[in-house]
Amino acid sequence: MQALLIIEGTYPWYRGGVSEWVYQYLLHLPEMEFTVLQIATDEFQGLDPDKALYPLTPNINDFIRISPPAFSSDLQKDLKAWYEDMEQAFPAGHNFDIIHVTNTGFAGFLGAHLSQDNQIPLLLTEHAIYWKEVEMGASALECGYQIPSTEIAKKHTVEHFKELARLTYQHSDQIVTVSKVNIPEQNKLGAERVEYIPNGIPETWLVDQKRRGELPTIGWVGRCAEMKNPLAFFDYVNTFDQLGQKANFTMLLCDANEPELQKKVIEKAKKFPQVTMIWNEPAEAYLSEFDILIITSHNESQPLVMLEALAKKALPVGYQVGDFTDDFGLSFSKDRSIEEQVKRISELWASPIDFEYLVDEKVKLIKEKHTWIEIFDEYRALMNRMIRKEETITF
Structure with missing residues (x-):
């Protein structure tokens, strides 16, 4: 053909x-x-x-x-x-x-x-x-x-x-x-x-077991584009700090031909040295280290990264957008604050059995349909x- x-x-x-x-x-x-x-x-x-x-x-x-x-x-x-x-x-x-x-x-x-x-x-x-x-x-x-x-x-x-x-x-x-x-x-x-x-996602990405550290690794993955809203990730980082909740933070970004936004992200990152910034690298190895993926997109149809994260047993979290609903992670309506989200993440992380159960429920759908x-x-x-x-x- x-x-x-x-x-x-x-x-x-x-x-x-x-x-x-x-x-x-x-x-x-x-x-x-x-x-x-x-x-x-x-x-x-x-x-x-x-x-x-x-x-x-x-x-x-x-x-x-x-x-x-x-x-x-x-x-x-x-x-x-x-x-x-x-x-x-x-x-x-x-x-x-x-x-x-x-x-x-x-x-x-x-x-x-x-x-x-x-x-x-x-x-x-x-x-x-x-x-x-x-x-x-x-x-x-x-x-x-x-x-x-x-x-x-x-x-x-x-x-x-x-x-x-x-x-x-x-x-x-x-x-x-x-x-x-x-x-x-x-x-x-x-x-x-x-x-x-x-x-x-590739079947080879699916993992059966995942070793987690004492602190959660919380990540963001995407193009450095306005529609992906990368600057919002720093609001989550700031809220974790304000609430005294410790975590590791990683941003995995790639160029998107939006130089003004890219400059803003780089400048913002200087105020958050606890965030590891990685540019233009393959995602799989880093997703394997994530426990939680923050989704910040303004308007997303079906975020591929949420499927990739679940394949690596990382839980997608953020405001409901496009097809990102509770079927695929921990989604919140627009009237819920970032502080409420961070508190819920912290509660789940403090209960490993509940956290793993929630992740495994979402992974089942990925294995069956995606x-x-x-x-x-x-x-x-x-x-x-x-x-x-x-x-x-x-x-």
Whole structure:
């Protein structure tokens, strides 16, 4: 099977939920051949894939990078010109059985038009709702596109991305969401036949036993991006200190092309020398040391890191967001203070039997429903159904 995979931004250079998903997808479908079309800013385009954080898998035949479109008030004109430029730059002679896009933004626009123009089935896997992220305060998209700073321009951007979402939903032969919480919003903009296939973890990450120290190791993992809200972790650290609760603290961050926020995080960390700061390192070894993972995201669909933490028997804790609920950890409503959360963490830690029981209950769900092997078996079956009666098209 020949697939055109259209992505935005971070894979293979930066760590994150979508990057990890893309890598595992390519890894678990070795019988398929991929052309990866990445939409990225000039800064991303200058990076060398062979020196990336994630390897390029052997089933990638071609890795093509293009810039996102100009984004003025005349959206339709900008997108039309961009699409025409892309068609001219795209190498001829590619044979595709299916087009797969990972969002409804620029990737969704390209996928919808290529699918329509060439009669190739389109599969959408929506990880996050772009317009909602902009509405919630995102300063940049994964492709590097910077969100305008004025409120009026932001409102226009939200409406533009809603239009792109409607277009992508309309032309998708199958829509998959990784987050149950997003389905109502998708339905409002015309998404039909939405199938839920969640995020996952490698089976090899699962551990049966974990040795814990006297003090809990409390961590934070994610891109240094506004939507991940890394500065909030220091509020938890400060509250532990104020309550006289001792713990070890680690932040595991990676670059996200948001230099102003990164500078703020680095400056803030200087006031908290008890926090170990680690940049651009693989997560697994550090998650193995965590007992508790703090989740601070403003707007998250299904945080992959909560699954990764549970695989290592670390308990996710934080405000309920996206699919992060009590099914996956210790979640709190917005009216609960950080002090209340820290007190609850301390109570649980003081009772090892209760702590381990709670963690084990959450891990059961991960083992049953959230391994990459099971997840991509579902995708394999889904794509085979989609192309069974379709002809391969060349363009």
